[in-house]
Each structure stands twice: as structure tokens, then as C-alpha cells.
Amino acid sequence: MKNQPSLGMSDSMTDLKSILLAKSVRTGTFTLASGKTSDLYIDCRVTTMDSRGANLVGEVGWAVVKDYIAAHGLSIQAIGGMTMGADPISLAVGMTSARENPADALQVFTVRKEPKGHGRGKQIEGNFSAGNTVIVVDDVITTGGSTLKAINAIEAEGGKIAFALVLVDREEGGRAAIEARGIPVVALYTRTSLLG
Secondary structure, eight states, X not given: OOSSOOHHXXXXXXXXXXXXXXXXXXXXXXXXXXXXXXXXXEOTHHXXXXXXXXXXXXXXXXXXXXXXXXHHTOOOOEEXXXXXXXXXXXXXXXXXXXXXXXXXOOEEEEEOSSOOSSTTOOSEEESOOTTOEEEEEEEEESSSHHHHHHHHHHHHTTOEEEEEEEEEEOSSSHHHHXXXXXXXXXXXXXXXXXXX
């Protein structure tokens, strides 16, 4: 967050961190989606699909998004990312934006891993239109691969990405890979801020 968070927001950041540490963060030896082996596994879905965790993700995420939008003079229409990690984050932030500002709430969409094999064959579902300026979301970034896949799908459908919102940046090169595409990354937590 820019400058010092308000006392209430600081409490919410601390509470969300506690839930992440209790429910989502595991140490040991793990093979990640990227194929790399790591001493850290983070399953954010256990936190983002927890009712208290989801409320905190919405509160903290919307505060960070709102500050970033204001600081950079952006106009954003929607928020979403690759299913399924991004889905609860996008919905929580979108719902919080609607409670605070119903007339200008963020719409929410999801990006399928592959285009739908029937019907209209869409890869992006929900409230998204070509020409929208959007926030792309991911729960955890390691290499940035899934975020970049979502970015490619959004751009192929005519969307413009303002920035990426990430719940946890593992600090393993993903931020640099996304920012190399000209898309700033805003992470609520990093490996360092979670684990010290």
C-alpha cells in the first residue's frame, strides 16, 4: 500500500496474513505447477474460499486497487484472471467495490484455461467486453506463466490490462516476467512479507 495503511487496514492486512499462514502456507518439498521443486507451497484457495478470508481479500484487495487506480488516474471496467485461483479474489474485490461505489463497481470475469468446446467457444466468461480496461488477477505468482496466459487471452479478446493484482508473489521471477510485458504488478503479500 502507498505510504502507511490506516489502522483498520493494517489490522485487516495482519488478519489476512494470519489466515494465509494458518491455512494456505506449507513448508516441505513440493513440485510446483511450473515443474520446479520448492520448499514452499501456497494454496491460496483455502484462504480465498474461507468466508472470513474472502471478506478480508475483498477489503484489502479493494483498498489497494482503489489507491492504485487513484494514484495512476486509471479508469477500470472489470477484474478477473485465470480460473480457478483468480476467481474468488476477483469476485471478492468486485463485490467490495460494489458495496462502496455501486454506480461504478468493477465487473468480474474469468478466463478459462482453454476456449469452451461448445456454444460460443468463449475463453473469457462473465462481465467482459472488447475495449475494457481491466485488472488481471492471480492468487500466486511463481514464474508468472498462468498470469501471462490470462493476459494473452484478455488481449486476444480486445481487453487492455492496466495492472496485475496478485495475492502472493513468491519472489521467484514471476513479477519480472509480467512487468517485462509492460504490465505493473501489485502484490498484497510477498514471500518475504509472509515469512520474514
